[in-house]
Amino acid sequence: MHKKAREEFNNAFSNEEYNQFIASIQLDFPDQLDFRIAETPVFVPLELKRKLTEACEQIIDTIITPEFKSRTDRAVPAGQVVPNENEHTSFLAIDFAICKSDQGELTPQLIELQGFASLYGYQAYLSERFSSRFPVPENFSYTLNKSSYENYVAALRDLIVADENPEQVILLEIFPEKQKTRIDFAITEKMIGVKAVCYTKLIREGRSLYYELDGRRIQVKRIYNRLIFDDLARYSDLPGNYRFTDDVDVTWVGHPNWFYRISKFAMPFLQSEYVPDARFLSEFNGEFPSDLENYVLKPLFSFAGSGVKIHVSKEMLEAIRDPENFILQKKVIYEPIIQSPDGLVKCEIRIMFGWPDKADRPELLISLSRLSRGEMIGVDYNKNFTWVGGSACFYE
Numbered sequence: 512m513h514k515k516a517r518e519e520f521n522n523a524f525s526n527e528e529y530n531q532f533i534a535s536i537q538l539d540f541p542d543q544l545d546f547r548i549a550e551t552p553v554f555v556p557l558e559l560k561r562k563l564t565e566a567c568e569q570i571i572d573t574i575i576t577p578e579f580k581s582r583t584d585r586a587v588p589a590g591q592v593v594p595n596e597n598e599h600t601s602f603l604a605i606d607f608a609i610c611k612s613d614q615g616e617l618t619p620q621l622i623e624l625q626g627f628a629s630l631y632g633y634q635a636y637l638s639e640r641f642s643s644r645f646p647v648p649e650n651f652s653y654t655l656n657k658s659s660y661e662n663y664v665a666a667l668r669d670l671i672v673a674d675e676n677p678e679q680v681i682l683l684e685i686f687p688e689k690q691k692t693r694i695d696f697a698i699t700e701k702m703i704g705v706k707a708v709c710y711t712k713l714i715r716e717g718r719s720l721y722y723e724l725d726g727r728r729i730q731v732k733r734i735y736n737r738l739i740f741d742d743l744a745r746y747s748d749l750p751g752n753y754r755f756t757d758d759v760d761v762t763w764v765g766h767p768n769w770f771y772r773i774s775k776f777a778m779p780f781l782q783s784e785y786v787p788d789a790r791f792l793s794e795f796n797g798e799f800p801s802d803l804e805n806y807v808l809k810p811l812f813s814f815a816g817s818g819v820k821i822h823v824s825k826e827m828l829e830a831i832r833d834p835e836n837f838i839l840q841k842k843v844i845y846e847p848i849i850q851s852p853d854g855l856v857k858c859e860i861r862i863m864f865g866w867p868d869k870a871d872r873p874e875l876l877i878s879l880s881r882l883s884r885g886e887m888i889g890v891d892y893n894k895n896f897t898w899v900g901g902s903a904c905f906y907e
Contacts, residue, residue: 683737735764821842
């Protein structure tokens with residue numbers, strides 16, 4: 512995006528250097544990298560950075576209103592309500608497509624948002640690796656609100672560990688060793704001393720939770736949550752006596768209920784030039800837009816892109832029996848803007864916040880980018896392409 516930074520990077524790039532870059536990550540964390548890293552980071556110019564920040568702040572203005580919580584009560588499915596919900600989410604991730612306005616300027620458009628942790632450890636590590644091996648201008652930074660890697664790690668530790676012994680803080684997942692994001696778990700442990708613990712390994716005694724480490728039983732005080740109900744639903748008869756909805760004496764860092772509240776469900780409540788029109792399907796009362804080719808259909812209670820329909824018809828919409836559980840959203844047109852050696856590539860940027868319990872607003876921390884040549888962002892749409900995949904952002 513930034514012309515000079517892009518030219519300098521592309522002129523210095525070689526496939527050999529990229530392969531060595533990937534090999535160095537594999538060496539640091541053997542068998543942990545399970546997704547494609549794009550050949551390049553994204554260089555974000557100052558004006559687009561300003562628009563991204565403005566868009567996020569407008570969205571946050573809605574999330575912090577007193578009525579937001581009551582308006583999103585229906586978002587948490589019956590039978591999946593977890594006790595001891597925080598007053599607000601601990602994490603906020605906001606995904607934007609990078610588009611062009613009618614005036615020909617780069618502009619972000621909201622794709623999705625989530626009140627759930629993202630790759631906070633991995634993104635700092637990846638950004639450091641990029642800047643150590645490839646040319647990144649001195650006046651660009653990947654940390655959005657911190658002066659250094661050390662300050663970023665300190666902020667992450669304060670958010671997740673707080674004043675507890677890191678041994679009594681766990682990263683909770685289901686079979687973490689099998690997850691595609693397991694490299695982030697390994698990096699998080701190295702950064703702040705918090706281990707990934709499988710849901711099935713937790714032991715509940717009354718309202719207390721424990722796990723075993725080296726023959727010792729350790730009480731859990733804080734849970735850095737990376738587990739969602741969708742993943743649990745794939746398994747039946749899991750071992751262990753703890754269940755996600757149990758009332759236990761822990762502090763959640765990333766309470767499960769906020770995963771549902773701040774999600775596609777929140778999009779119809781947002782008003783901004785950076786937010787495409789999105790409404791619950793039930794609001795249309797059968798009177799759908801005549802230009803459905805310009806809309807995308809999203810199920811509210813399905814995640815990671817599952818169930819999204821990008822080719823929508825009136826017959827498809829009329830066949831839905833629970834329209835209150837779907838949103839119809841105006842399509843966003845990604846602009847191919849990143850110059851690769853053999854063409855232009857589309858880009859999506861996720862802005863990532865941390866939100867300590869006593870803070871009035873979330874704090875900008877870091878971001879990630881995803882590059883695509885396909886119809887949508889995602890692995891299935893980008894097979895056999897280069898200069899696609901997950902990456903880092905550096906901001907002017």
